[in-house]
Amino acid sequence: MGLRDIAPKITVPGRIEVLPVEKHVSPAGYALHAINSSDVEVLKICFVFHAGVKYQTRPFQASATLSLLSEGTQKYTSKEIAEKMDFYGIYFDANIDRDYSVITVCCLKKFLDPSLDLLKEIMTQPTFPENELRLHCAKRMQAIRIEREKVDYQAREKFAEALFGPDHPYGTIPDIDAYNDLTTESLENFFNRHYTFENSFCVVSGQIDDADIENILRVGDSLPRGMNLDRNFPVVSVPRNVYVEKPEVLQSSLRIGKVLFNRTHPDYIGMQVVSTLLGGYFSSRIIRNIREDKGYTYGAFAGMVNMEDSGFFAVSTEVAAQFTDEAVAEIVKEIEQLREQPVSEEELSTVKNVMIGDIIRVLDGPFGIADVTVENLSNGEDNAYIDRMIEEINRTTPERVRQLAVRYLAPDTLTFVTVGKSSKQSL
Amino acid sequence: MIHYKKKILDNGLTVIASPDKTTSLAALNIIYKVGARNENENHTGFAHLFEHLMFGGSKHVPDFDTPIQKAAGENNAFTNNDYTNYYIVLPKENIETALWVESDRMSDLNINEHTLELQKKVVVEEFNQRYLNKPYGDVWLLLRPLAYRIHPYRWNTIGISPDHIRHATLEEVRRFYCTYYNPNNAILSIAGDFEPEQIFGLAEKWFSDIPDRRPPVPEIPSEPEQTEARRLAVSRDVPASVIFIAYHMGKRNSEEFLVCDIVSDLLSNGSSSRLYQHLVKERALFSSVNAYVTGDLDEGLFIVTGQLAERTDMKTAESALLEELERIKTVPADAYELEKVKNKFEANTLFGELNVMNKALNLCFYEMLGDISAVNTELAAYRRVTPDDILRISKKIFRPENSSTLIYEKK
Numbered sequence: 001m002g003l004r005d006i007a008p009k010i011t012v013p014g015r016i017e018v019l020p021v022e023k024h025v026s027p028a029g030y031a032l033h034a035i036n037s038s039d040v041e042v043l044k045i046c047f048v049f050h051a052g053v054k055y056q057t058r059p060f061q062a063s064a065t066l067s068l069l070s071e072g073t074q075k076y077t078s079k080e081i082a083e084k085m086d087f088y089g090i091y092f093d094a095n096i097d098r099d100y101s102v103i104t105v106c107c108l109k110k111f112l113d114p115s116l117d118l119l120k121e122i123m124t125q126p127t128f129p130e131n132e133l134r135l136h137c138a139k140r141m142q143a144i145r146i147e148r149e150k151v152d153y154q155a156r157e158k159f160a161e162a163l164f165g166p167d168h169p170y171g172t173i174p175d176i177d178a179y180n181d182l183t184t185e186s187l188e189n190f191f192n193r194h195y196t197f198e199n200s201f202c203v204v205s206g207q208i209d210d211a212d213i214e215n216i217l218r219v220g221d222s223l224p225r226g227m228n229l230d231r232n233f234p235v236v237s238v239p240r241n242v243y244v245e246k247p248e249v250l251q252s253s254l255r256i257g258k259v260l261f262n263r264t265h266p267d268y269i270g271m272q273v274v275s276t277l278l279g280g281y282f283s284s285r286i287i288r289n290i291r292e293d294k295g296y297t298y299g300a301f302a303g304m305v306n307m308e309d310s311g312f313f314a315v316s317t318e319v320a321a322q323f324t325d326e327a328v329a330e331i332v333k334e335i336e337q338l339r340e341q342p343v344s345e346e347e348l349s350t351v352k353n354v355m356i357g358d359i360i361r362v363l364d365g366p367f368g369i370a371d372v373t374v375e376n377l378s379n380g381e382d383n384a385y386i387d388r389m390i391e392e393i394n395r396t397t398p399e400r401v402r403q404l405a406v407r408y409l410a411p412d413t414l415t416f417v418t419v420g421k422s423s424k425q426s427l
Numbered sequence: 428m429i430h431y432k433k434k435i436l437d438n439g440l441t442v443i444a445s446p447d448k449t450t451s452l453a454a455l456n457i458i459y460k461v462g463a464r465n466e467n468e469n470h471t472g473f474a475h476l477f478e479h480l481m482f483g484g485s486k487h488v489p490d491f492d493t494p495i496q497k498a499a500g501e502n503n504a505f506t507n508n509d510y511t512n513y514y515i516v517l518p519k520e521n522i523e524t525a526l527w528v529e530s531d532r533m534s535d536l537n538i539n540e541h542t543l544e545l546q547k548k549v550v551v552e553e554f555n556q557r558y559l560n561k562p563y564g565d566v567w568l569l570l571r572p573l574a575y576r577i578h579p580y581r582w583n584t585i586g587i588s589p590d591h592i593r594h595a596t597l598e599e600v601r602r603f604y605c606t607y608y609n610p611n612n613a614i615l616s617i618a619g620d621f622e623p624e625q626i627f628g629l630a631e632k633w634f635s636d637i638p639d640r641r642p643p644v645p646e647i648p649s650e651p652e653q654t655e656a657r658r659l660a661v662s663r664d665v666p667a668s669v670i671f672i673a674y675h676m677g678k679r680n681s682e683e684f685l686v687c688d689i690v691s692d693l694l695s696n697g698s699s700s701r702l703y704q705h706l707v708k709e710r711a712l713f714s715s716v717n718a719y720v721t722g723d724l725d726e727g728l729f730i731v732t733g734q735l736a737e738r739t740d741m742k743t744a745e746s747a748l749l750e751e752l753e754r755i756k757t758v759p760a761d762a763y764e765l766e767k768v769k770n771k772f773e774a775n776t777l778f779g780e781l782n783v784m785n786k787a788l789n790l791c792f793y794e795m796l797g798d799i800s801a802v803n804t805e806l807a808a809y810r811r812v813t814p815d816d817i818l819r820i821s822k823k824i825f826r827p828e829n830s831s832t833l834i835y836e837k838k
Contacts, residue, residue, distance in 0.1 A: 004488075008620075011521060012499045012518065041777075082698035086700070089770040089771040122520060132782075134707065138737065139736075141715070142734070146563075150562065182765055251555050274448075293545075294548075295545050295548025296552070298557075318552075319552075320552055349497070357501060360518060361452065367784065
């Protein structure tokens with residue numbers, strides 16, 4: 001028997017050891033979650049605000065507010081902020097989704113003090129200068145114009161609109177010209193309402209000592225007081241068929257899916273297993289079919305998307321334009337197959353290991369753990385969710401996969417979006 | 428600081444071990460020293476197409492991806508002009524699975540008509556998705572043949588046209604595999620919580636039986652010195668015009684590269700950088716700007732580029748970029764500014780060392796360059812760059828007769 005005739009033994013951890021998260025609360029009540037790891041002399045600091053796009057009262061207000069935080073404060077001009085960030089080698093990121101915004105700083109431990117000084121200025125004393133706002137708007141307008149030339153970007157926007165409706169904050173596609181109506185005052189309003197002490201928490205990871213924790217808590221304490229104005233966003237969704245014809249394209253972009261639920265629903269993790277099986281990894285059914293068997297595409301993906309007030313299932317791909325209809329039919333066929341035939345134990349066990357492997361990789365190192373912690377806390381959970389998720393993945397049976405597909409993925413309840421060429425659609 | 432040990436097996440395979448106690452993962456990285464620069468001008472895109480075929484299964488591993496997925500691992504690959512890189516990241520307990528599949532495809536790859544025909548289609552779709560069906564996707568398809576006349580860097584990794592990919596034959600695939608996919612044309616590195624001796628033992632176990640086939644010494648024509656400015660103007664259906672100016676510069680392995688890298692940071696790394704502050708913020712001529720070095724094994728390119736703001740005309744945009752280059756040639760950078768870009772480089776180096784995959788890849792890369800110790804000493808070499816170096820090298824590089832300008836105007 002040759003050396004390579006027998007595959008080496010495989011072990012997959014049933015639990016993942018994750019560095020503990022320590023919660024510290026300032027006397028005033030600001031919460032900081034710390035992940036201490038002494039290996040490298042760097043720190044990652046994430047300030048999370050309930051200040052996502054859904055809270056805005058006019059288009060682009062939330063993202064512009066976030067972007068302008070670092071473009072001028074009481075003490076520093078935009079240029080001075082940029083100079084300091086670069087001089088201390090600070091990695092700065094301001095990220096926003098529909099529900100939250102996160103301000104992240106990674107810095108060398110020796111430069112923590114100047115980093116915190118900057119963070120405090122940015123989060124508490126922004127001035128939203130008019131000239132910086134106009135520059136931001138001009139740049140963003142051009143960037144979005146370019147994005148909207150791409151079939152996949154168009155398909156993503158149309159899909160969200162089809163799922164949630166043009167009036168829902170999760171579905172609206174704003175007109176680019178709305179940037180012209182943004183004012184310093186509208187940004188200040190958004191800032192005052194949402195970038196508050198009550199509306200925020202902080203996650204820190206890396207080489208942290210007690211003094212660091214106190215210093216960071218002081219930044220949290222300095223945030224202006226105010227309450228989050230809770231808004232209600234009811235979701236009503238009906239399946240739709242959307243076709244945007246682009247006769248000149250080489251590839252069509254497809255989105256297929258439906259509104260389901262978010263992470264708080266008992267079937268969410270089960271549906272993550274279903275969508276991974278369908279299109280969430282390289283040997284998944286859709287990729288095997290339309291890429292590795294038929295060569296229609298370079299890539300495809302299926303997954304669940306979690307949001308605060310809702311969640312959805314989506315398949316996305318870019319396919320050769322001449323095979324648009326065939327690709328849609330094959331994707332539907334794969335979904336129907338899941339509803340009819342139970343998956344083999346063998347295939348399901350591969351999917352489980354792929355999912356657990358992904359979790360292990362995301363959690364590798366203190367910076368990765370910080371990101372997962374931010375996500376779990378945003379969802380009102382702690383990192384115990386990781387163990388629950390792994391248990392639930394491992395518990396999933398072939399029959400449960402079929403039941404979930406039957407319950408949630410009936411083809412006549414799905415929304416189809418095609419941007420590109422389709423002979424069927426244009427009839 | 429990345430810890431490592433290196434050993435060369437009898438068949439010529441270079442093995443690098445990087446112990447890391449902080450992670451439960453293992454990363455295996457392998458570089459084959461073959462890229463688009465080794466291709467014939469009538470068969471471009473071949474190295475990259477071959478990378479796809481490496482996932483088509485081998486003698487004992489009929490489906491490459493499945494065992495890695497079962498082992499809770501992730502794998503992928505990329506090809507560039509100089510080399511082809513494969514990696515696997517998985518729980519460290521499963522490192523032998525990675526060695527098994529990786530050694531089997533170096534030893535006995537399945538090469539057949541079906542896989543070839545299928546992957547040709549997939550790669551043509553990749554060509555469409557990334558280069559043809561996107562605004563600005565064809566920039567590099569235009570810029571490379573403008574800047575290079577002889578050297579194979581004149582084409583992109585994806586190839587000159589989808590037709591080259593469609594015409595690849597099984598015979599060529601077999602020859603390519605025999606020529607380049609040899610232990611002595613490869614560098615293997617493993618990072619994870621292992622003792623170096625353990626890693627060398629495993630590498631010996633899985634790779635030492637693969638016969639040593641001497642790869643040919645690549646005969647790559649060198650690019651003659653450019654003697655006059657080149658220019659190409661195209662118009663496309665895009666929302667904003669862009670300009671690219673490319674200057675020939677030194678190899679990745681030269682002192683010139685380090686200085687150019689610093690110059691590119693002075694120009695455009697971070698929002699305090701010169702191009703961003705002067706041209707995006709103060710004069711609002713551009714909506715974005717960039718300066719970067721390609722970092723190729725052979726003589727590479729220094730790229731200066733910008734996307735024009737709505738009301739900027741091309742002539743003003745071009746002069747503004749050239750003025751900045753003129754300034755860097757004539758006015759010494761001050762100590763503060765130089766310190767700033769060096770600090771930033773240091774921080775980015777440290778952030779990069781947090782990731783086990785990055786470490787494995789970097790070790791292979793620096794070994795390929797010819798001096799693995801540079802993975803740790805390059806930071807100090809950056810620190811030694813002086814304002815005089817910057818003046819001297821900038822004067823040498825930023826000359827009109829060394830430039831290729833691509834004007835990409837919106838219709």
